[in-house]
Amino acid sequence: xxxxxxxxxxxxxxxxxxxxxxxxxxxxxxxxxxxxxxxxxxxxxxxxxxxxxxxxxxxxxxxxxxxxxxxxxxxxxxxxxxxxxxxxxxxxxxxxxxxxxxxxxxxxxxxxxxxxxxxxxxxxxxxxxxxxxxxxxxxxxxxxxxxxxxxxxxxxxxxxxxxxxxxxxxxxxxxxxxxxxxxxxxxxxxxxxxxxxxxxxxxxxxxxxxxxxxxxxxxxxxxxxxxxxxxxxxxxxxxxxxxxxxxxxxxxxxxxxxxxxxxxxxxxxxxxxxxxxxxxxxxxxxxxxxxxxxxxxxxxxxxxxxxxxxxxxxxxxxxxxxxxxxxxxxxxxxxxxxxxxxxxxxxxxxxxxxxxxxxxxxxxxxxxxxxxxxxxxxxxxxxxxxxxxxxxxxxxxxxxxxxxxxxxxxxxxxxxxx
Amino acid sequence: xxxxxxxxxxxxxxxxxxxxxxxxxxxxxxxxxxxxxxxxxxxxxxxxxxxxxxxxxxxxxxxxxxxxxxxxxxxxxxxxxxxxxxxxxxxxxxxxxxxxxxxxxxxxxxxxxxxxxxxxxxxxxxxxxxxxxxxxxxxxxxxxxxxxxxxxxxxxxxxxxxxxxxxxxxxxxxxxxxxxxxxxxxxxxxxxxxxxxxxxxxxxxxxxxxxxxxxxxxxxxxxxxxxxxxxxxxxxxxxxxxxxxxxxxxxxxxxxxxxxxxxxxxxxxxxxxxxxxxxxxxxxxxxxxxxxxxxxxxxxxxxxxxxxxxxxxxxxxxxxxxxxxxxxxxxxxxxxxxxxxxxxxxxxxxxxxxxxxxxxxxxxxxxxxxxxxxxxxxxxxxxxxxxxxxxxxxxxxxxxxxxxxxxxxxxxxxxxxx
Numbered sequence: 001x002x003x004x005x006x007x008x009x010x011x012x013x014x015x016x017x018x019x020x021x022x023x024x025x026x027x028x029x030x031x032x033x034x035x036x037x038x039x040x041x042x043x044x045x046x047x048x049x050x051x052x053x054x055x056x057x058x059x060x061x062x063x064x065x066x067x068x069x070x071x072x073x074x075x076x077x078x079x080x081x082x083x084x085x086x087x088x089x090x091x092x093x094x095x096x097x098x099x100x101x102x103x104x105x106x107x108x109x110x111x112x113x114x115x116x117x118x119x120x121x122x123x124x125x126x127x128x129x130x131x132x133x134x135x136x137x138x139x140x141x142x143x144x145x146x147x148x149x150x151x152x153x154x155x156x157x158x159x160x161x162x163x164x165x166x167x168x169x170x171x172x173x174x175x176x177x178x179x180x181x182x183x184x185x186x187x188x189x190x191x192x193x194x195x196x197x198x199x200x201x202x203x204x205x206x207x208x209x210x211x212x213x214x215x216x217x218x219x220x221x222x223x224x225x226x227x228x229x230x231x232x233x234x235x236x237x238x239x240x241x242x243x244x245x246x247x248x249x250x251x252x253x254x255x256x257x258x259x260x261x262x263x264x265x266x267x268x269x270x271x272x273x274x275x276x277x278x279x280x281x282x283x284x285x286x287x288x289x290x291x292x293x294x295x296x297x298x299x300x301x302x303x304x305x306x307x308x309x310x311x312x313x314x315x316x317x318x319x320x321x322x323x324x325x326x327x328x329x330x331x332x333x334x335x336x337x338x339x340x341x342x343x344x345x346x347x348x349x350x351x352x353x354x355x356x357x358x359x360x361x362x363x364x365x366x367x368x369x370x371x372x373x374x375x376x377x378x379x380x381x382x383x384x385x386x387x388x389x390x391x392x393x394x395x396x397x398x399x400x401x402x403x404x405x406x407x408x409x410x411x412x413x414x415x416x417x418x
Numbered sequence: 419x420x421x422x423x424x425x426x427x428x429x430x431x432x433x434x435x436x437x438x439x440x441x442x443x444x445x446x447x448x449x450x451x452x453x454x455x456x457x458x459x460x461x462x463x464x465x466x467x468x469x470x471x472x473x474x475x476x477x478x479x480x481x482x483x484x485x486x487x488x489x490x491x492x493x494x495x496x497x498x499x500x501x502x503x504x505x506x507x508x509x510x511x512x513x514x515x516x517x518x519x520x521x522x523x524x525x526x527x528x529x530x531x532x533x534x535x536x537x538x539x540x541x542x543x544x545x546x547x548x549x550x551x552x553x554x555x556x557x558x559x560x561x562x563x564x565x566x567x568x569x570x571x572x573x574x575x576x577x578x579x580x581x582x583x584x585x586x587x588x589x590x591x592x593x594x595x596x597x598x599x600x601x602x603x604x605x606x607x608x609x610x611x612x613x614x615x616x617x618x619x620x621x622x623x624x625x626x627x628x629x630x631x632x633x634x635x636x637x638x639x640x641x642x643x644x645x646x647x648x649x650x651x652x653x654x655x656x657x658x659x660x661x662x663x664x665x666x667x668x669x670x671x672x673x674x675x676x677x678x679x680x681x682x683x684x685x686x687x688x689x690x691x692x693x694x695x696x697x698x699x700x701x702x703x704x705x706x707x708x709x710x711x712x713x714x715x716x717x718x719x720x721x722x723x724x725x726x727x728x729x730x731x732x733x734x735x736x737x738x739x740x741x742x743x744x745x746x747x748x749x750x751x752x753x754x755x756x757x758x759x760x761x762x763x764x765x766x767x768x769x770x771x772x773x774x775x776x777x778x779x780x781x782x783x784x785x786x787x788x789x790x791x792x793x794x795x796x797x798x799x800x801x802x803x804x805x806x807x808x809x810x811x812x813x814x815x816x817x818x819x820x821x822x823x824x825x826x827x828x829x830x831x832x833x834x835x836x
Contacts, residue, residue: 102655102762125661147604158604182758183790186565186576186615193611197604214661237520243543243632340600344520372601
């Protein structure tokens with residue numbers, strides 16, 4: 001242990017090596033519940049690629065595991081420490097090195113906050129779509145490690161779609177450069193994509209070339225109330241089948257709607273069984289929303305309210321973005337899951353979740369990136385109630401969620417971050 | 419050898435095992451020039467996954483190399499036989515198994531012709547964007563193996579963007595299922611992308627789940643003449659910098675334009691140094707083209723002609739799509755290359771190619787998917803002229819093209835198919 005710290009200090013400034021257990025303990029885990037976390041031996045905060053290489057070389061020489069971390073806002077436990085490990089926090093490597101409007105790329109260090117990058121490119125008329133809920137805190141490196149998505153996915157896809165090239169420090173300290181900074185490039189095996197979503201298990205991302213889009217027109221949001229999740233899901237199918245490409249298509253079930261009202265006085269309709277939000281960032285969003293409103297009505301919506309302007313739209317999205325903390329407030333603790341199904345089978349998934357909640361006497365709210373079939377069944381429970389905790393965390397509750405194997409050719413298809 | 423054929427026949431019908439050298443010789447190579455090809459020992463034409471598994475098991479047992487093939491329209495030599503190999507042609511596995519408009523996916527076998535799939539999904543209001551020049555002949559399996567692009571890439575990306583999941587037979591005959599059939603799915607390492615572009619080197623793709631887009635509105639094309647490639651490339655930079663997203667943005671140099679006129683009487687402007695074609699498939703393509711026309715004029719275009727309708731647009735694209743055969747007709751043989759550069763450095767690339775052509779006394783036409791910086795420098799030469807052949811194929815001519823290492827973090831960034 002003394003060896004480890006001494007060797008690390010040979011290539012890192014004193015303030016970049018944290019050993020006080022009270023301090024290092026704060027780096028033990030991300031925001032995943034129900035994931036084990038150990039006590040790190042040391043936390044390092046490098047500022048350069050060379051310092052990261054030094055850490056990896058040292059770790060390999062002494063056979064000490066390395067756990068890379070960004071902002072620790074992840075929900076998959078990917079950033080959780082193991083006992084005696086080196087936590088390698090990339091948050092000090094937070095520079096945007098280049099934004100190029102002609103080539104539509106940004107070159108960044110891994111510790112850049114998602115929102116900081118989004119705002120920086122916006123100033124140049126560009127758009128970096130991936131927008132996980134934690135976008136004001138999470139880092140691009142963490143987004144790459146967990147292949148983050150967000151509300152934008154239905155139109156713009158996940159983080160992977162925006163990673164053109166990577167600089168990666170391998171376990172032995174070598175620097176690997178993958179990919180490209182050209183718009184197109186298909187030579188060789190796609191190592192870039194192999195690193196995206198690998199949760200730091202293959203190497204430490206120390207730099208990235210990201211693709212950007214031109215900034216879209218301002219979006220407009222519509223909210224539609226449905227008497228059942230089935231009818232809301234029917235609306236989603238009709239919208240997609242008709243060839244619409246909303247910039248977001250989100251679903252909140254009754255539990256989620258009530259939780260948000262309880263927390264934030266958002267004035268969402270209490271009596272609705274399912275609330276659908278759709279947005280368009282097209283040249284004429286009002287006309288696209290009108291077409292979607294018709295499809296919602298045909299599917300049985302009891303009320304359809306298009307926002308009149310950006311302010312109204314933002315208010316609706318604010319309610320949507322409050323869902324997870326609001327569900328947390330219901331009983332104090334939540335266990336959030338992240339399950340994708342074909343959008344044509346969304347209703348089965350959500351109704352099935354309600355059946356499970358009833359069977360186990362649990363409160364499970366479901367909020368979904370419905371446009372791409374990505375649901376977040378969120379079990380709300382009181383950690384002080386041992387029986388409820390047991391039912392919430394019981395393998396049979398969870399195994400049900402994992403049983404949606406028809407969703408994918410592979411047996412399980414959970415998205416590790418949203 | 420006898421063993422090999424006998425064992426293959428144990429799991430394949432007689433007509434699926436070809437051994438006549440006059441027949442198997444026709445399967446020796448794809449359309450790449452300057453790539454070595456050997457003589458296959460046998461060609462097999464399986465119709466089922468089980469038959470492919472049988473071929474792989476047999477090959478592994480006898481240590482015989484397997485070369486998978488689609489339509490052999492590739493330009494990278496990926497499908498070239500090695501001496502004594504088994505050529506495994508997937509062209510008989512050509513069924514479209516499913517087209518789902520709600521989930522926007524197609525499930526296909528690898529031998530489906532790109533155009534057949536494109537037309538089948540179009541009938542359901544859907545769109546499969548990847549459109550390599552060979553789209554009327556090439557197979558989806560070949561597109562996956564070579565990570566094909568096409569004219570659509572500037573807006574819609576390459577084949578990789580549309581592959582959600584794969585069924586792959588590994589060398590030892592095991593069947594691996596990767597990926598998903600959901601819109602989103604980021605669990606685990608991205609093995610799907612590892613197989614895309616791997617040219618059959620990691621396994622045999624026997625099935626694919628492909629993502630589809632809603633069919634876009636009919637596109638409208640504009641042609642602009644420029645007095646220099648530099649001014650045409652300046653226009654491209656202005657178009658991209660202003661946030662336009664054309665559905666294609668193609669550049670033909672003077673050599674290409676004249677070759678097309680010589681072959682097809684297409685009436686392209688003979689005196690122009692560079693011809694730019696832009697298209698939009700937006701709700702109001704005429705207005706987008708008008709904005710682009712202004713940018714072309716500002717960059718020095720001497721003439722800008724927007725097509726008035728789909729028929730005129732198709733005629734322009736027909737000229738563009740004729741370029742490669744037209745360049746082949748110039749001197750009988752071509753050596754086509756495939757190089758990506760950042761679009762901001764396209765002018766350097768094209769002017770540099772002209773300088774090389776002058777230095778070596780060669781005719782090199784350049785046609786480019788200019789919107790994503792993907793150029794096809796095409797050396798035209800007379801195979802009956804030994805000195806010209808030598809200059810065309812000389813390492814110094816080619817090494818120049820490979821020297822654009824600034825184009826990518828990795829030393830070389832050529833696209834293996836377009």
